[in-house]
């Protein structure tokens with residue numbers, strides 16, 4: 001049994017359908033799904049805005065299978081790996097995982113770094129995460145940080161690019 005925080009993004013094709021495919025892919029395991037945010041691209045590559053959600057899921061899975069199941073959903077969305085931080089139909093990032101004892105898993109294998117090493121800088125991950133867990137904490141290289149405190153440190157221009165659109169299944 002493990003519990004994962006997943007960040008899901010899309011900026012190519014039917015963005016909302018791509019996000020929905022992840023909620024459907026983890027059916028029976030999803031505990032909470034944030035509203036959808038329109039987010040300006042992070043990382044310096046000029047491209048269309050993303051739609052992003054953060055979701056929490058729990059299941060009798062190994063830690064690694066959150067990554068492999070996410071990669072399988074990316075393949076189903078015909079994701080192509082071209083430019084780092086560039087456009088994609090679907091991206092599923094594993095932000096943080098707790099094991100069956102509620103202990104946050106740390107991993108430094110480059111194929112699965114946990115907690116995700118860049119999550120603390122990403123408003124598109126942190127802002128929706130707070131919607132589903134207002135007391136969320138992230139284990140970073142500087143220690144255990146409250147997610148609301150991390151958001152407060154993010155540049156206001158970046159935060160302005162993160163705009164709530166509504167619930168994934170809502171009428172918008």
Ligand SMILES: Nc1ncnc2c1ncn2[C@@H]1O[C@H](COP(=O)(O)OP(=O)(O)OP(=O)(O)O)[C@@H](O)[C@H]1O
Pocket residue numbers: 067081084085086091092093094095109110111112113114115116117118
């Ligand atoms: N916590 C993690 N979540 C998702 N992928 C990870 C993680 N840690 C390491 N990886 C590895 O990163 C590789 C590249 O992933 P991907 O192409 O989605 O990166 P990215 O989303 O462009 O950038 P970033 O890693 O900064 O989010 C994956 O093949 C995966 O093995």
Ligand SMILES: Nc1nc2c(c(=O)[nH]1)N=C(CO)CN2
Pocket residue numbers: 008009010039040041042043050052085086091124
């Ligand atoms: N706004 C936003 N920017 C990104 C995103 C994303 O999901 N949303 N994903 C990236 C690849 O990890 C790079 N940049």
